[in-house]
Amino acid sequence: MHGGEVLVENSSSAVLISLYRKRAKRYDRSTLLLYMAGFHHWAYRERAVESLALCQGDSVVDLGCGTGLNFSLLQERVGPSGKIIGVDLTDAMLDQAAERVAAANWSNVELVKSNATNYDFPSGLNGILSTFALTLVPEFDEVIRNGASVLALGKRFVVLDFKRPSGWLMNKAAPLLAKLLTGPFGGTLEMASRKPWLSLKTYMALVQFTSLYMGGAYIATGEKAGLSAASGGTDES
Numbered sequence: 001m002h003g004g005e006v007l008v009e010n011s012s013s014a015v016l017i018s019l020y021r022k023r024a025k026r027y028d029r030s031t032l033l034l035y036m037a038g039f040h041h042w043a044y045r046e047r048a049v050e051s052l053a054l055c056q057g058d059s060v061v062d063l064g065c066g067t068g069l070n071f072s073l074l075q076e077r078v079g080p081s082g083k084i085i086g087v088d089l090t091d092a093m094l095d096q097a098a099e100r101v102a103a104a105n106w107s108n109v110e111l112v113k114s115n116a117t118n119y120d121f122p123s124g125l126n127g128i129l130s131t132f133a134l135t136l137v138p139e140f141d142e143v144i145r146n147g148a149s150v151l152a153l154g155k156r157f158v159v160l161d162f163k164r165p166s167g168w169l170m171n172k173a174a175p176l177l178a179k180l181l182t183g184p185f186g187g188t189l190e191m192a193s194r195k196p197w198l199s200l201k202t203y204m205a206l207v208q209f210t211s212l213y214m215g216g217a218y219i220a221t222g223e224k225a226g227l228s229a230a231s232g233g234t235d236e237s
């Protein structure tokens with residue numbers, strides 16, 4: 001089931017692996033806590049998957065797929081003739097994903113244990129999705145550059161994640177929100193200050209940037225474009 005083994009992990013990855021091993025079994029239930037804070041992650045996932053603009057038969061990578069919460073949404077888009085590749089650092093999260101795949105009897109899902117930074121993206125992909133994972137990866141720029149390089153023209157890389165809000169009020173509330181919302185998932189305010197959408201803008205055309213949750217989260221969509229295409233559509237440049 002798992003390929004792309006990473007023999008030695010750096011210390012920040014080792015900390016995340018240890019945290020997610022402890023959380024894997026109750027991860028899906030713990031996301032319900034987000035609703036109590038008004039964070040409608042399921043609706044955000046639907047919008048992110050829609051933004052991939054996938055077709056039946058397409059192949060898509062879910063980077064940092066965790067327990068595979070996005071898989072049913074991706075299945076609706078690619079259908080049984082398509083393919084979903086779930087990539088994650090943590091074995092225990094992939095074990096939960098494997099249970100989900102078996103329970104749904106999906107035969108078109110491949111699970112790969114790999115650090116996103118070292119992941120060798122297959123060529124011919126029709127889309128790459130990462131939800132609530134890329135901000136945890138210090139080398140997110142390298143990951144986006146690698147992913148963008150294998151996508152064909154017109155194909156998309158969509159990131160849904162937390163970010164540090166810019167408004168005065170939310171900025172004041174940011175330390176508390178980071179602790180409550182992202183802390184249990186290994187996120188910090190420093191991580192939320194990362195700006196993966198700028199990497200999408202560097203290596204692709206940023207065709208959409210949607211601010212969510214009063215600026216505390218976002219969906220960013222990069223589209224592989226020809227050399228002359230200009231980026232646009234963001235208020236977070």
Ligand SMILES: C[S@@+](CC[C@H](N)C(=O)[O-])C[C@H]1O[C@@H](n2cnc3c(N)ncnc32)[C@H](O)[C@@H]1O
Binds near residue numbers: 065066088115131
């Ligand atoms: C908050 S969970 C998100 C899981 C899933 N994408 C979702 O939306 O529910 C973060 C996931 O990212 C994974 N992760 C963290 N750092 C990673 C890395 N460098 N490479 C691959 N996966 C990573 C963790 O193991 C964990 O499963």
